[in-house]
Amino acid sequence: MGTETAVDGVPQNEASASSAATSTANSIKAFIAGGVGGVAAVLVGHPFDLTKTRLQTASPGTYTGAIDVVKKTLARDGIKGMYRGMVPPLLGVTPIFAVSFWAYDLGKNLVYAANPKRDTPALSTTEVTAAGFFSAIPTTLVAAPVERAKVVLQVQGQGNLPPGTKQYSGVLDVVRGLYKEGGIRSIFRGTFATLARDGPGSAAYFAAYEVTKKALAPKGKEPGELNLGSVIIAGGTAGVAMWSIAIPPDVIKSRLQSAPQGTYTGFIDCTRKTVAADGIGALWKGFGPAMGRAFPANAATFLGVEVSRSLLDKLF
Structure with a gap:
């Protein structure tokens, strides 16, 4: 048997086991806290997201702008119309954000x-940026099909779909219909675009979150210490930074995710045809x-993440 090396008076195998346990606990806490943050993001941000998606996918001349989308949606479906398509992200948001923060x-x-x-x-900042980019890779595997179902439901609420387009009654109906239409490939349409x-x-x-939170940390306190005001501002800034690009x-x-099957061959084809048209x-x-x-939804996200993470740190 080999000799056991001690680190700071602790046998190496015990130190390694302790480090592994801590890493696992941190991963679990990051996963749970990310899910809490995601739920907060959907509740605050879905009406904005619906408005964005309808502007992006509607035929030219359908709307004059974001306010017109809201007015026509409220006139057609009432306030519940602003939350159409919320079930897919709400059901999927826990794994999406949980995986995102776990992967980060x-x-x-x-x-x-x-x-x-x-x-x-x-x-x-460069290292944080790299870790942030990496977080998107596993997250995309969860986000792409959820986004696909959400977009389909959001767009059909406009009421101007092409003739013969199937109308779906809910998220499970969407998944069944997409699978019947083109199998798993149809459900995951738009995966590269999502990444x-x-x-x-x-x-x-x-990167924007970490840099802003550090800049706003009160004098004498570490950036990691919970300060709700700094979290809200840094979270909102992070959302603005993301959506600006x-x-x-x-x-x-x-x-890609809302078009009838066969409209586009892929990301490049959709980009080319969109710009041409x-x-x-x-x-x-x-x-x-x-x-x-961007600001309110992501301020809510990081507030949910940081508060829940703080509570989890006290539990284990």
Whole structure:
């Protein structure tokens, strides 16, 4: 048997076991806290998201702007119309945001593993950005089908679908219909577009949050200490940073996921046809509602994450 090395008086195998347990506990807490934050985001932000999606996918001339979308939606369906299509993200938001924050935590661990002999435990902005980009990769596998179902439900509420388009009664009906239409491939349509949106977007998202929270940390306090005012402002800023660069791929994602089968062959084809038909400005449709949603929804997200994480830290 080999000799057992001690680190700070603790046998190495015991130290490794303790470190592994701590890492697992942190991953679990990141997963749960992300889910709580996601629910908060949907409750606050869904009306803005619906408005954005309808602007992005409607035929030219259907709406004059975001306010017109809201007015026509309220006139047609009342206040409940502003929450049409909320069930898919609400059901899927726990795994989406849970995986996102879990993957961000994992991304930070990978950064630490890549540079174990670091001068300070604090990650640089570049390292946070890399961890943020990484978080989008596993998250996309969950987000793409949820977004697909959400977009289909949101768009059919406009009432101007092409003749013969199937009307769905709810999220399960959407999933069944999409599978019957084109199998798993149909359910996951728009996956590359989702990653194209969320990769750079998540990099900006987490970097902006960490940088802003650090800048707003009260004198004498560490950025990690819970300060609700700083969390709200930093969370809102993170959302603005993400959506300031995410709208063009989001437009393509919405069009890919809402179009009848065979309309586009993929991301590049959809981009080319969108610009050819509606001009380059079409890639920024929905920018107003997205930015209007960005601050409150993501302030709610990070508030939910930080408060729940603080409570979880006290439990285990």
